[in-house]
Amino acid sequence: MRNALTRRLEEYTALTDTDRRELARLSEQSMHIVQPRRDLLREGGAPRSLYLIVEGWGCHYRTLENGRRQIVDFAIPGDLCDLNLFILDRMDHSVGAITRMKVAEISREVFRRVVTTSPNITTALWWQELVSKSIHREWIVNIGQRNALERIAHLLCEMFLRLESVGLTYGFSCDFPPTQNDIADATGLTSVHVNRSIQELRRRGLISLERQMLTIPNMLALQQVGLFNPEYLHHRMLDRHTDFGRTEQGLLDGTDG
Amino acid sequence: MRNALTRRLEEYTALTDTDRRELARLSEQSMHIVQPRRDLLREGGAPRSLYLIVEGWGCHYRTLENGRRQIVDFAIPGDLCDLNLFILDRMDHSVGAITRMKVAEISREVFRRVVTTSPNITTALWWQELVSKSIHREWIVNIGQRNALERIAHLLCEMFLRLESVGLTYGFSCDFPPTQNDIADATGLTSVHVNRSIQELRRRGLISLERQMLTIPNMLALQQVGLFNPEYLHHRMLDRHTDFGRTEQGLLDGTDG
DNA sequence: CGTTCAGTTGACCATGATCAAGAGTGGTGG
DNA sequence: CCACCACTCTTGATCATGGTCAACTGAACG
Numbered sequence: 001m002r003n004a005l006t007r008r009l010e011e012y013t014a015l016t017d018t019d020r021r022e023l024a025r026l027s028e029q030s031m032h033i034v035q036p037r038r039d040l041l042r043e044g045g046a047p048r049s050l051y052l053i054v055e056g057w058g059c060h061y062r063t064l065e066n067g068r069r070q071i072v073d074f075a076i077p078g079d080l081c082d083l084n085l086f087i088l089d090r091m092d093h094s095v096g097a098i099t100r101m102k103v104a105e106i107s108r109e110v111f112r113r114v115v116t117t118s119p120n121i122t123t124a125l126w127w128q129e130l131v132s133k134s135i136h137r138e139w140i141v142n143i144g145q146r147n148a149l150e151r152i153a154h155l156l157c158e159m160f161l162r163l164e165s166v167g168l169t170y171g172f173s174c175d176f177p178p179t180q181n182d183i184a185d186a187t188g189l190t191s192v193h194v195n196r197s198i199q200e201l202r203r204r205g206l207i208s209l210e211r212q213m214l215t216i217p218n219m220l221a222l223q224q225v226g227l228f229n230p231e232y233l234h235h236r237m238l239d240r241h242t243d244f245g246r247t248e249q250g251l252l253d254g255t256d257g
Numbered sequence: 258m259r260n261a262l263t264r265r266l267e268e269y270t271a272l273t274d275t276d277r278r279e280l281a282r283l284s285e286q287s288m289h290i291v292q293p294r295r296d297l298l299r300e301g302g303a304p305r306s307l308y309l310i311v312e313g314w315g316c317h318y319r320t321l322e323n324g325r326r327q328i329v330d331f332a333i334p335g336d337l338c339d340l341n342l343f344i345l346d347r348m349d350h351s352v353g354a355i356t357r358m359k360v361a362e363i364s365r366e367v368f369r370r371v372v373t374t375s376p377n378i379t380t381a382l383w384w385q386e387l388v389s390k391s392i393h394r395e396w397i398v399n400i401g402q403r404n405a406l407e408r409i410a411h412l413l414c415e416m417f418l419r420l421e422s423v424g425l426t427y428g429f430s431c432d433f434p435p436t437q438n439d440i441a442d443a444t445g446l447t448s449v450h451v452n453r454s455i456q457e458l459r460r461r462g463l464i465s466l467e468r469q470m471l472t473i474p475n476m477l478a479l480q481q482v483g484l485f486n487p488e489y490l491h492h493r494m495l496d497r498h499t500d501f502g503r504t505e506q507g508l509l510d511g512t513d514g
Numbered sequence: 515c516g517t518t519c520a521g522t523t524g525a526c527c528a529t530g531a532t533c534a535a536g537a538g539t540g541g542t543g544g
Numbered sequence: 545c546c547a548c549c550a551c552t553c554t555t556g557a558t559c560a561t562g563g564t565c566a567a568c569t570g571a572a573c574g
Contacts (some may be wrong), residue, residue, distance in 0.1 A: 012344075044488075054446075062398050064484050070398040087384045092391045092489045127344045129390075134349045136393035141319050141327040143400045144445030148562070179520060188401030193562055195522060211571090228323050231301075232349045405530065436552060450530055452554060469537095 003027050004078030004166040005052060009124035011165050011235050012131075026114065027054055029104045034058070034097040041081065041095040046069050049105045053079045056101035057177050061185065062093045071186040073135060074098075074159060074178065078166040086111075095159050099177045118166050138232045142189045146227060148197045151187040153226030156207060158233070160216055165235055176214035201225075260284050261335030261423040262309060266381035268422050269388075270494050276377050283371065284311055286361045291354040292313075298338065298352040306362045307343075310336045313358035314434050318442065319350045328443040330392060331355075331416060331435065335423040340386050343368075356434045358491055388491050395489045400445045403484060405454045408444040410483030413464060415490070422492055433471035458482075 003011070006023045009015060013024070031054070034040050041047055041226045058075035072093060075081055081095045086108070115122045135158070142154050156176075163174045178202065180198065184191040201207045206213040216222050223230075259267070263280045268270060272280070288311070291297050297315065298304055315332035329350060332338055338352045343365070372379045392415070399411050413433075420431045437455065441448040458464045463479045465472040473479050480487075 060394075062394065064398070064402055065486075068402045069386065070401045072394045072397045081446070084387060087380060087387055088391070088491055092491070093394055123344060126424075129386075130341060130344055133386075133390045133393060134345070136390060136397065137317075137319065137329045137350055139397050140329045140393065140400060141321070143397060144327045145321055145325045180522095181520080190563055191521085192523090192564080195520095198561095199522085227323065231347070234345055234349065437554095438552075447531055448553085449532080449555090452552095453530095456554085 002167075004054065004076075004168075005080075007166050008078035008128065009121070012127040013071075013120055013124045015120055015124070019118055022114060022118055024123060026106055026110070027052060027104045029106050029110065032105055033104050034101040034103060036097055036100050039094055039096045040101065040103060041091050043091050043094045045091045046089065047085050049107050050083070050085065050111050051081055051095075052104040052106060053077050053081065054102040054104050056127065057098040057175075058095055058101050059098055059178070059182065059186070060093050069185050071182060071190070072139065072199065073132065074186070075167065076159075076162060076166065079132075080125070080128060083125065087237050098182060134232045134234060139186075148187070148189055149160075149194055149200060150226050151189065152194065152197050153201060153206070153222050154228050155183065155187060155208075155226075156201075156214060157219070157223050157226050157228040157230075160214065160219070161230060161233060161235065165233075172217055172219075173213060173215040175212055176209060177212045235246065259424075261311070262332075262337075264423045265335035265385065269384040270377055270381045272377055272381070274439050276375055279371060279375055279378060283363055283367070284309060284361045286367065289360050289362055291358040291360060293354055293357055296351055296353045297358065297360060298348050300348050300351045302348045303346065304342050304348065306364050307368050308352075309336055309363060310334050310338070311359040314432075315352055315353040316355055316356055316435075316439065316443070317350050317352050326442050327445070328439060329396065330389065331443070333416075333420060333423065334425065336389075337382070337385065339389075340382065355439060356392070362483075364407040378467065384491075391489045391491060396443075399508070405444070405446055405450055406457060407483050408446065409440065409451065409454050410463070410479050411485050412440065412444060412477070412483075413458075413466075413473065414480050414483050414485040414487075417471065417476070418487060418490060419493065421480060422490075429474055429476075430470060430472040432469055433466060434469045449505050 002020070003024060005027060006015065006020055009023070032051075034056075040051060043062065053075050055077055058081070059071045060075060061069055061071045063069045069223040075095060084091065091100065115125075138158070142151050146154060159176065160174055162168060163169050170176060178186070180193075180194045182193045183189075184194045187194065189197075198207075198209060201222075202209070204225075206216070206218070206225060208217075222228070259277070260281060262284060263272065263277055266280070287412040289308075291313075297308060300319065310332050316328045316337070317332060317338065318326055318328045320326045332352065341348065352423055372382075395415070399408050403411060416433065417426065417431055420426050425431060435443070436448075437451045438448045440446075440455075441451045444451065446454075455464075455466060458479075459466070461482075463473070463475065463482060465474075479485070
């Protein structure tokens with residue numbers, strides 16, 4: 001059984017056995033447990049290590065002066081949070097635990113060694129960074145352009161596919177620990193409205209969601225409701241789920257001059 | 258006079274004269290003109306070069322099946338769009354021109370040479386990448402948590418500071434070519450509502466905006482309206498504008514295990 | 515078995531969307 | 545130089561999505 005990070009990076013690139021061993025060793029660094037609803041990293045802080053999520057769910061979030069909170073991404077096993085610290089001075093957001101999380105602390109030195117010795121891994125890590133940037137873009141689109149029902153459908157599709165890519169789905173189901181309040185903070189809605197929208201999705205038979213267990217009996221149907229197009233996840237193996245058959249409209253870039 | 262890219266990167270790191278010459282040469286690569294409202298890069302395309310914006314404004318955007326458009330970032334001189342192509346297969350969004358744009362096309366080879374010979378520049382480029390990711394996060398917060406007036410105030414603050422960091426402001430003023438429709442697509446509002454909000458900002462004496470010329474007579478006042486905290490831009494020289502004096506709440510990360 | 519937290523429901527409200535029409539503004543060609 | 549066209553900005557009237565407030569239910573955990 002490959003670990004989540006290895007699985008995740010292999011979504012992008014072919015790793016050698018040496019790479020795999022190297023990655024396995026990364027995850028065996030000093031382990032930490034973060035209790036539910038505690039922070040792993042705090043906005044304004046200057047962490048000295050890198051953290052790899054090995055188990056559990058977390059979220060990246062920012063808070064405003066007026067107390068409102070916006071979750072800007074969820075963090076699941078295989079995710080790093082984040083490469084920031086080698087370049088940026090301070091955390092510009094916080095990372096908190098949703099469930100009990102197991103994280104591997106990777107020191108700068110160890111990380112630097114990997115980067116200098118394994119070009120494959122380095123590229124794969126930057127790939128992860130760029131993909132998560134693409135996910136950010138999609139969240140902007142989600143919150144800016146979709147209505148409540150669509151937003152939630154979209155979020156559920158995204159998380160299901162992301163979990164699938166690290167082997168954390170079981171058939172049509174997966175764990176889904178965020179509360180309706182978390183979903184509200186991630187979609188820019190209120191928990192009351194999230195509640196009503198989820199009931200609507202249930203009523204339509206698109207999802208079942210109870211006791212932190214999400215089931216999507218018909219992924220394509222849910223994708224259609226959420227105007228979901230998985231391209232932005234840049235997974236290699238997503239053909240299974242490709243809903244919209246990528247109409248080959250003029251794909252050339254139109255520089256003129 | 259340093260060019261915009263140099264200025265921008267020096268926001269992060271100290272460059273040597275060699276670095277500067279290298280950067281200047283980058284901008285002298287084959288130049289292209291993109292006419293207003295034309296696309297430089299199209300979603301789904303697989304560009305073979307990197308583009309550096311030398312003059313004019315553009316925007317990164319995605320479109321949905323239902324025709325709606327979300328601008329996920331603006332692009333101004335000194336911005337690269339983007340490092341994607343060396344790692345990700347295809348563009349997951351489009352880049353279009355708002356004004357007439359002058360862009361420098363940088364071939365993969367040239368870029369690769371720079372990356373292998375100038376570690377300073379390489380790090381600075383990744384810095385730019387991470388900062389733009391942080392900007393994405395802030396846009397999620399902006400659209401998810403702020404009301405119309407706040408969103409627009411926030412956007413204006415951000416763009417002013419970004420322009421300032423590449424030397425494109427004149428006192429309290431700068432060019433601001435996006436139409437109210439563009440602002441609507443960037444903030445997830447309708448142009449009608451953008452119009453009314455802008456009038457409200459004008460009425461309060463917070464901005465003047467006419468003929469693509471933006472003036473912010475009192476930056477701190479506008480920042481307060483927009484709940485704007487410039488930290489996320491990771492500029493070195495932003496102390497001038499630091500409104501909220503970064504209350505030193507527990508900055509340590511709270512791992513417990 | 516009580517406390518806590520997540521989920522649920524109802525009544526009412528407000529922000530911002532929609533639709534539609536009209537006023538400036540700038541550019542183009544006759 | 546003027547007429548026309550296109551585009552952006554502006555305004556008004558009405559509507560709807562989603563927010564707010566508050567109470568209640570139910571499950572989980574000690």
